[in-house]
Amino acid sequence: MSTDRDRPSSPPGRRGTPLTRRTVRWLDRRVGAAGMARKALDKVFPDHWSFLIGEIALWSFVILLLTGVYLTFFFEPSLEKVVYDGSYEGLRGLEITRAYDSALDISFEVRSGLVMRQMHHWAALVFVASTSAHLCRVFFTGAFRRPRELNWIIGVTLMILAIVNGFTGYSLLDDQLSGTGLRIAYNIAISIPLVGTWIASLFFGGEFPGPDIITRLYVIHILLVPGVLLALIGLHMGLLVRQRHTQFSGPGRTEGNVVGERVWPTYLAKGLGMFFLTSAVLAALGGLAQINPIWLYGPYEPADVSTASQPDWYMGWLDGALRIMPSWELRAFGFEVPNPFLQAVLVPTITFLLLFLWPFLEARVTKDHAEHHLLDRPRDRPVRTALGVAALAFYTVLFFAGGSDVLAVTFGIPINVLFPAFQVLLVVLPAVAGYLAYRLCKELAQRDQPGGEHHAREVAPPAPDSGESHRRDVAPDDTPERQPAAEAGGKPRR
């Protein structure tokens, strides 16, 4: 910086303040990236309210990192026993583990510790929620199609890791609820044929509860998974920048262009504003809405369990599957496959496998291998929308089944009425919801036709079920097709 210091300073004007210019010069002489940086600032981003969902996921991840680092300064992942002598009367004198003890200290002794802990927990819930909502947005608008299949796969991986890290996080504290969750996880692990008991033993360091589980979960929770998350989020956004964002069709918006705002300065300022607003909501939740009150659950005792043991929301569908999925056990030649394998191993495996493969399955069925940068409106793809709605209905039923005991108590419905009801719903509701979604799509698309109520769309893309989908070769000299600009009206336009 010294090289530029003695230059006479020019008055601030349109060409930038002297400080900015000096800094830019200094950096550029060492990196030589002014051109590249300008390109980055000028990058065009289309705008639509639904594109904000992914941004909320990103910001809640940043808040998870910040609050999480703070918590690591105080948390001790150890099963060593100590006598509690903190300020919470109800547990004083009890022999508890260091993990639970330090989590209590964060909540009661460390100043602003409770706010940080609760913010961290709320941020985790919001992270998984916004990730899932973002996935739905991408699914229903067809943003996963070529050339974005890779980013879809990264995205699904991110969601799995978000769920895994949520579970490992609340399992660390060694309270009654976390211990119960770990015991269930252990039993799910041993239910895997052939290798299950080995996996469980290697992971827990022996038979449940195992001497090492908390220390290992801790390393996984604060190092391994966040590291991979960070790398994949970088890749996710790098690909987004490289491929440019998708956009809804509208006046002047074609497959061949991006219409929107430049990143600098407005878009970035709004994004930064979004970060502060997201943190504000999480801070309000962290301060005012109690979550995971471990002092009420008590320390983990393997022989105890509290009623209404409910996992965090994103585990609800798995808990529901463990309750209402068929309790089939396969037995042959003296070996057996216990039912948790079907309920809690196969169900998520098939779920995520289908998610990973979806872009390729859809392309195969619709024979549409073309590049797409214009988003679908869900109504224009009735089959995809119907299948998506049916899947959502399926997992929603599982989610509510996961709270069957709470529902039974709250509404006074016997559990032996609720379970069969949920089992019937699990089959019927997806079919009904999917059919209704299909009808609704057709209805709405009908209205968009010329002569309908709105003349929203001059050129409707072919429906995937019509078999008329256009096929394009993958020749490198292929130019993106220019779709005629559709007329305005009834369409997202920003």
Add this chain to the structure above:
Amino acid sequence: MSDGVRSDGQVHEGQQASEMKGPDERSGDRASRSWGERLVALAFTVAVLAGLALTVVYSVGGQPQLEGLFLAVALGGIGVGAVVWAQRFMPSEEVTEDRIELGSTDEEVEAFTHSFETGEESLERRSLLVKLGLGALGALGLAAVFPIRSLGPRPGRGLKDTGYAEGVRLVTVHGRPVRPDSLVPGTVLTVWPEGHEGDADSPTLLIRTGAGRLQLAQPTVDDIVAYSKLCTHTGCPVGLYQQQEQLLLCPCHQSTFDVLDGAEPIFGPAARPLPQLPIGVDDQGFFVALGEFPQPVGGGFWDRKR
């Protein structure tokens, strides 16, 4: 690719600023501009005050609700200020940019493939060397499995054994032995094998059923039964005893077992009965086990019966 000219007169490759809405045009007349400025000022002022309040709350000892509230207001003030500032006073031009061609040309791909496949000097024993190299990597991989093996012991019999054996007393969590006459009808008591109090794999329910008819596979004492407390579904403690219906209910996934009928599952996801502990009374009148549980306790696994 077309060149676009930005509002400041600079050329932007491949971009067209079609709809220019500069700060002046957008924020309209002077009155609305000054209103916008006031809004930003207000938001930042609120944030300043909340930040100071947060400092005060923290330094006088802290209070979670107030901390959360002031933190939220401080962050929210900055957020609102930034968003309003951006919306009202920053340039918002709708720019049209051509998309880049993602695929490379044939020549580029060819050139890359060529560079990538640039190989070694011609070798006489190329395939042998490649095989040996792969062999070395494979051996290293095999060797690397063993550090993973150190993570835990062989599963072995641990899953099938508990602390029970013939003659071992049933004791409470505090190690006190139990007599049949200390069991009140209609109550349950959780017991462990003596010396293993609190162990995760051997909590056992002692129930005085008060019923005359019991269908059990194992010997027992009077109308008292001893079942493993661990659900055969996912190993949760089956903690809820409904005395009227003589049912045991697991609070995790609502598996329900019939106490009088050998703890057979009658509802919910569990597929197997709770293992029954054969019990008797020793010469001092305390409960003892007559042996190990006849089946492994808790959730099932592949070679449970082996």
